[in-house]
Amino acid sequence: MPRVSVLMTVFNGMPYLPASVESVLNQSFDDFEFIIVNDGSTDGTADYLASLADPRIHVIYQENGGTAVAANHGLTCCTGQYTARMDSDDVSLPHRLATQVAYLDAHPEVGLVGAQMAPLGQAGVGASLNLPTTHDEVFAAMMDGRHGLAHACILMRTDLLKQIGGYWKVPLQDAWDMMIRMGEVSKLANIDEVLHHYRVHIGSLNGKGMRRMRFSIDYARHLATLRQQGLPLITHEEYAQQRAAIGWMAKMRESIDLHSRCQYRVAIAELYGNRRVRGYLRMAWAAALAPRLTTARIVRMIEERFVKIPHRNKSKRSASTGNPPIARSA
Numbered sequence: 001m002p003r004v005s006v007l008m009t010v011f012n013g014m015p016y017l018p019a020s021v022e023s024v025l026n027q028s029f030d031d032f033e034f035i036i037v038n039d040g041s042t043d044g045t046a047d048y049l050a051s052l053a054d055p056r057i058h059v060i061y062q063e064n065g066g067t068a069v070a071a072n073h074g075l076t077c078c079t080g081q082y083t084a085r086m087d088s089d090d091v092s093l094p095h096r097l098a099t100q101v102a103y104l105d106a107h108p109e110v111g112l113v114g115a116q117m118a119p120l121g122q123a124g125v126g127a128s129l130n131l132p133t134t135h136d137e138v139f140a141a142m143m144d145g146r147h148g149l150a151h152a153c154i155l156m157r158t159d160l161l162k163q164i165g166g167y168w169k170v171p172l173q174d175a176w177d178m179m180i181r182m183g184e185v186s187k188l189a190n191i192d193e194v195l196h197h198y199r200v201h202i203g204s205l206n207g208k209g210m211r212r213m214r215f216s217i218d219y220a221r222h223l224a225t226l227r228q229q230g231l232p233l234i235t236h237e238e239y240a241q242q243r244a245a246i247g248w249m250a251k252m253r254e255s256i257d258l259h260s261r262c263q264y265r266v267a268i269a270e271l272y273g274n275r276r277v278r279g280y281l282r283m284a285w286a287a288a289l290a291p292r293l294t295t296a297r298i299v300r301m302i303e304e305r306f307v308k309i310p311h312r313n314k315s316k317r318s319a320s321t322g323n324p325p326i327a328r329s330a
Helices: 017-025 045-050 067-075 096-106 135-143 158-163 174-185 207-228 236-244 248-271 276-289 291-306
Strands: 004-010 032-039 057-062 082-087 110-121 155-157 187-199
Touching: 004 017, 004 067, 004 096, 017 032, 017 045, 017 082, 032 045, 032 067, 045 057, 057 067, 067 174, 082 096, 082 158, 096 110, 096 155, 096 187, 110 174, 135 174, 135 187, 135 207, 155 158, 158 174, 174 187, 174 207, 207 236
Parallel strands: 004 032, 004 082, 032 057, 110 187
Antiparallel strands: 082 155, 110 155
């Protein structure tokens, strides 16, 4: 039985899938199995997976059912003490698993641990997300709809994840609910070091996708609030009916917020994809739409460029790609 089961779900993962897989196979910690669920891909994903000969890799093929179905399918095959999540277009630094395993070994009260991560584009690696580190801060951020954890680089206690029932099936953000429920039965934490690079590229999430994602995040938060108050839970459809009944002013504010989030996401992809002028202009537009939401992000980027941040090791962040940090690019 391996110490760690690395679980990846993939749908049409080319051309980034090979780099993601290699970043797992090249971990300094090697006592793991690698469960990859091909969720009905129609590109070259199946051929690439069939070419892999590493005995630690176990590929599962299924018809397209979405990330939650694929994750729960893969979870049934996870035999490790810990389960690590990995996205099919991201890159983990070589010491990620070793660092996270050591943390859970030393902190039995923690059921799920994440890490800081930074965006990766054609121009290099950007600023860390600066996620909160303590349980109270992480859980409060998740309940407030802010990123308290990066699902793409978490490590969990497998038995605890199975005990709470794994993932649910809500479009895009089934992970948000799972991480909140893990926080209800154990402590959550983030290691204050960049251990993972998440891929940013134009068109990774459109306006419709952002709306679905925010809706499912809000639904997960609402269910958690009902549980905390000892009230009956409601279905996804019932929550949709409640949301549909809000006033037009609230709907307008929500639409502006969603558009701002989309603009910010595309701006990040442009900044790290060698479209810096367009990226800064789009960032300014996002800030004009939602000043409070965007200001903290802009401040973080300025600090990364002009201020030395002791707990962010930039050389480590660029090690997996061979590219300089974006803050130092021309």
